[in-house]
Amino acid sequence: MFPGRSAIKWRITFSYVILLVASLVCFLLFRDSLSALFIVSGITVLLIFLLSLYLSSNIAKPLRGLGLKCRDMARGKLELEEESSSLCEINDLLQDFAYMTSSAKQRFEAFLNERRQWIGIVDQMEDGVIISSEEREVQFMNSAAAKILQVSRRESLGHPLVEVVRDYEIVEAVYRCLKTGEQQSKMVRAEGSSLSLRMTAMPLQVPQRPGALVVIQDITELNRVAKSRQEFVSNISHELRTPLASIKAAIETLEDGGIEDKMAAHLFLGKAGVEVDKMTQLIQQLGEIFRIESGSVAFKIELQNIVPLIEEVSQELQIQADRAGLEITVNISTGPLLVLADRNRIKEAIANLLHNSIKFTPPGGNIEISAWQEDSFVAISVADTGIGIPAEDIPHIFERFYKVDKSRSGEGMGLGLSITKHIVLAHGGDIRVESEEGKGATFTIILPGDREG
Amino acid sequence: MPREGFERQLQQLQNKVLFMGSMVEKAITRSIESMKSRNLEAARQLIADDLEINQIRYEIEDDAIQLIATQQPMAADLRTIIAVLNIITDLERMGDHAEGIAKITLMLGDEPPLKPFIDIPRMADRTKHMLRRSLSAFITRDTTLARQICTEDDEVDNLHEQVYRELLVFMLQDVKTISRATYLIWASHNLERMADRVTNICERVVFMVEGKVEEMNVSKY
Numbered sequence: 207m208f209p210g211r212s213a214i215k216w217r218i219t220f221s222y223v224i225l226l227v228a229s230l231v232c233f234l235l236f237r238d239s240l241s242a243l244f245i246v247s248g249i250t251v252l253l254i255f256l257l258s259l260y261l262s263s264n265i266a267k268p269l270r271g272l273g274l275k276c277r278d279m280a281r282g283k284l285e286l287e288e289e290s291s292s293l294c295e296i297n298d299l300l301q302d303f304a305y306m307t308s309s310a311k312q313r314f315e316a317f318l319n320e321r322r323q324w325i326g327i328v329d330q331m332e333d334g335v336i337i338s339s340e341e342r343e344v345q346f347m348n349s350a351a352a353k354i355l356q357v358s359r360r361e362s363l364g365h366p367l368v369e370v371v372r373d374y375e376i377v378e379a380v381y382r383c384l385k386t387g388e389q390q391s392k393m394v395r396a397e398g399s400s401l402s403l404r405m406t407a408m409p410l411q412v413p414q415r416p417g418a419l420v421v422i423q424d425i426t427e428l429n430r431v432a433k434s435r436q437e438f439v440s441n442i443s444h445e446l447r448t449p450l451a452s453i454k455a456a457i458e459t460l461e462d463g464g465i466e467d468k469m470a471a472h473l474f475l476g477k478a479g480v481e482v483d484k485m486t487q488l489i490q491q492l493g494e495i496f497r498i499e500s501g502s503v504a505f506k507i508e509l510q511n512i513v514p515l516i517e518e519v520s521q522e523l524q525i526q527a528d529r530a531g532l533e534i535t536v537n538i539s540t541g542p543l544l545v546l547a548d549r550n551r552i553k554e555a556i557a558n559l560l561h562n563s564i565k566f567t568p569p570g571g572n573i574e575i576s577a578w579q580e581d582s583f584v585a586i587s588v589a590d591t592g593i594g595i596p597a598e599d600i601p602h603i604f605e606r607f608y609k610v611d612k613s614r615s616g617e618g619m620g621l622g623l624s625i626t627k628h629i630v631l632a633h634g635g636d637i638r639v640e641s642e643e644g645k646g647a648t649f650t651i652i653l654p655g656d657r658e659g
Numbered sequence: 660m661p662r663e664g665f666e667r668q669l670q671q672l673q674n675k676v677l678f679m680g681s682m683v684e685k686a687i688t689r690s691i692e693s694m695k696s697r698n699l700e701a702a703r704q705l706i707a708d709d710l711e712i713n714q715i716r717y718e719i720e721d722d723a724i725q726l727i728a729t730q731q732p733m734a735a736d737l738r739t740i741i742a743v744l745n746i747i748t749d750l751e752r753m754g755d756h757a758e759g760i761a762k763i764t765l766m767l768g769d770e771p772p773l774k775p776f777i778d779i780p781r782m783a784d785r786t787k788h789m790l791r792r793s794l795s796a797f798i799t800r801d802t803t804l805a806r807q808i809c810t811e812d813d814e815v816d817n818l819h820e821q822v823y824r825e826l827l828v829f830m831l832q833d834v835k836t837i838s839r840a841t842y843l844i845w846a847s848h849n850l851e852r853m854a855d856r857v858t859n860i861c862e863r864v865v866f867m868v869e870g871k872v873e874e875m876n877v878s879k880y
Contacts, residue, residue, distance in 0.1 A: 342674070368674045369798055372791065374681035397684050397787065593775070643777060 213294045214265070221257050225250060268296045272303060284311040334422035337410065338380050342367045345417065354422055356399055373397065376405050376422070383407035383418045402426045434608060441620070445488055449481035491621055495606065498628040505548040505632060509656055512543045512552070512584060516575055519556045523564065531569030534560070537576040543584045544656035547633055552653070555629045558622040559588040559649045567592030567646070583635070584655040589648040595641040603639065665730045669739060672722050673798060676743055679715045680794040683753045684787050686712065687853065690760035691783040694846065695776050697769060702761040712754035716747045742867035746797065749856040753790070756849040763842045773829055773839050782818045782850040785811065789857040796861065800868045805861035809875040815854035822847040
């Protein structure tokens, strides 16, 4: 009836004009016949009715559809089909609506992307981040927090903070922060994981969602490094002070007239000399470890049989072992074991291991040195029946100045194993340790052998 | 008061039990650490801090009584509150046992250790692990877990027996070790009692969920 698109008001006006003209013509034609006039009026009324029905359905249907789309949008469905109408105004409205939907969708997606990005950043942080609501429930948790607290993130969200964190010291600080609105900081030792944590709870500055932002840092490693440095300083001062005191005592004796007695003078000078040697050795050892660590030591690598070297070391340390009431056995079943190594350095490495075994094995114990071929490598192990190493100390024993039993400060500086490890690594080898506390320890050095076979 | 308010209060009551559980757990750790490192100052501090555990126990008890008086809970809710009242008694006693270990540390003073501490810290670790999971079972109403934890009490009992025999040998060999060895047996016994308390907590969890009282593990000691 109306091809193409046209405005509603013109359609209505046009329809009514046609109707009016048609009615007028009919009235003029049939004005003599009353019944015909009734018929014409009836037809007119019918036409008006049909016209209204057509227009209303054309307007109302798209409007109704629009209403449904609004509801869908409110529910978060932004993927909507585009529709069109033959009515100009309705068509414009539909297009405007489509434009609005697509721009809302773009903005929403931009917002979501930005949100994902922020969550991603917070999630990649090394520090644990938790957001607690005012009702003391976990609203957000990043993966670092889940890892530190050993909980599942999915099972934590929406749960009470105390149920997730299970550490009253942390929880108490968060409660206090929520209550007073003041920042709280604390050092905490976590149960179970034994991690040292530093936590800070600060009030969340979001007006609609008051709560607390909790940041948890794992400072276990930091603490340990600081402690080992502190121990190093105290060890080194102790190690230097002891010989210095002896030297001082010798000098004082000489000053008090001892110098007159030739025999005594000789004795005390000799003692002072020994102490000076001790200090020199200590400083040499320290210098050596720094040099090996920095890679500035040249190694004289040669292909050689390790068996005589092992026998030599064990013989040299036999006296010390006898004094400690220990037995050293060398257990090498097969013939020559060829390794690519610097003779003196490797000897030092094995001697260090033996030395430790002698130090940490109670009298009556056994030390066994074995060596065997492992593919193109040669393994040398030193096993003792000593006090062993606690599992928690094993990862750290190769660190400089690390000592399992801090109270045994008089016995070495904790440098031997560190030197050994650096020597072995510089050879392209490796060092392993197995130990059970109270039952002994086994150190195994792996060295590259004769690759030709 | 509306029902929603009651649910929240009941939740808060359970949260406080978890809070108290963590206090006890840390008290056990600190007691063993003070003993291992012979840190008398830490031991004294722990004895002083036991008051806090007692305080929170009375706080929870007050809350529970108030909840019963004002809300007149029925069935499962009532059982939960009764379970809470029993669990806090067990927790408080565990705190006392930790305090006991700290007192033993003071008695041992700076006497040289008899032997490296291996089994006693192990007992403490097992007990703490049991305690933590028993409270998880309480929160999640997990009776399977509760029943399983009860069976683990045997491990602690066995360790106690091992410590006892080992120390007995020390005493037989050298009479000078008798006082130190006896103190250590007390410490071990304290830990063994703590593990028994955990089984009590587990029994309460089963009572709370299933409504029946069940003796789940009869300790050897």
